[in-house]
Amino acid sequence: MTSIQVTVELPADVAAQADTLGLLSGEKIAELITAEVQRRRQAAADRLRETMDRLSQQFQQEYAHLSEAEALAMIQAWIDETDSLPDTR
Numbered sequence: 001m002t003s004i005q006v007t008v009e010l011p012a013d014v015a016a017q018a019d020t021l022g023l024l025s026g027e028k029i030a031e032l033i034t035a036e037v038q039r040r041r042q043a044a045a046d047r048l049r050e051t052m053d054r055l056s057q058q059f060q061q062e063y064a065h066l067s068e069a070e071a072l073a074m075i076q077a078w079i080d081e082t083d084s085l086p087d088t089r
Contacts, residue, residue, distance in 0.1 A: 006029075010018065018024050023032070063071060 015024075022028055063074070066074065
């Protein structure tokens, strides 16, 4: 565990309600932050999955006529082309 110190400025009424609800304890704040991190990671994963689905659909529409051997040859050509590019690391 890592300890950090945070100062938050809240309107007095919000601070009072948060305190009454037990939201200002270190444990609860850690729980809230953890939940938000997980929510954002899940949202990013969902966006990635949606993008991959769209790309897959586009690829299938454009290349559905290819046989498996033709598709593999095209993929190998892309790999060979990429491997021949200069290393920019």
